[in-house]
Amino acid sequence: MQLKQVFDGIYSDGRRIYTENSVKGKKVYGERLISSQGKELREWNPFRSKLGAAIKKGIPSPLKKGMNVLYLGAAEGTTVSHVSDVIGENGLIVGIDVSARVMHKLVELSEERKNLVPYLEDAGKTEETSKELQGITFDFLFQDISQRNQTEIFLNNAKTFLSKGKxxxxxxxxxxxxxKNPKQILQEEKNKLEKEFLIKQAVFLEPFQKQHLLVFCEKK
Ligand SMILES: C[S@@+](CC[C@H](N)C(=O)[O-])C[C@H]1O[C@@H](n2cnc3c(N)ncnc32)[C@H](O)[C@@H]1O
Incomplete structure (x- = not known):
């Protein structure tokens, strides 16, 4: 199969997107593995991943080889595993999740993927996480947690871990x-984000994810 590289480390056959599997022969969430031009690729399912859905909806992937990524709401590592593929062995992804249940799977994943650091913590506790993560400079922050104060958590993490332009x-x-009316809520959340961020793009993730708005932004 002929695939085109559409972003750093992300390939497409025109319909589906893929990342190069950094753990040959291993699936993470039942995804399809294919071979192309001497590479083993893992299909990135946008119905299972908000970042995958965002890329399918036209948001450019900011991921690059060697990047340090802070990922809030890592869960069992579905999306984290694709980020891990793209950033490669010189990159780092710190995957934070508050649930001990999902952490087992994330720890197992980190045994095979050396660029993944699983971290059991509430992403809202930036005083704690900043002590643990001291000395790491992050290039990209991603958040996927369904919480009432999700925007505030994101803003606090951005203040703590991101510098201007990231x-x-x-x-x-x-x-x-x-x-309340979803449109009104989302507008209010965007207004909060604009205090700290330049909003580059915002897209609804339908049909892949219901009633989710993905906001791509840059730290002011
Ligand atoms: C929708 S799932 C994330 C799916 C994941 N991003 C993926 O694509 O594979 C949301 C996750 O956020 C976690 N979560 C919710 N509130 C959190 C918080 N305050 N701090 C850290 N994780 C949190 C939940 O435990 C859950 O695993």
């Missing part, structure tokens, strides 16, 4: 914030 993405689920 990119970030947040997936906002209106229903987790309130039962």
């Amino acid at each position: 990119k970030a993405m947040i997936s906002i689920k209106a229903r987790s914030i309130s039962q």
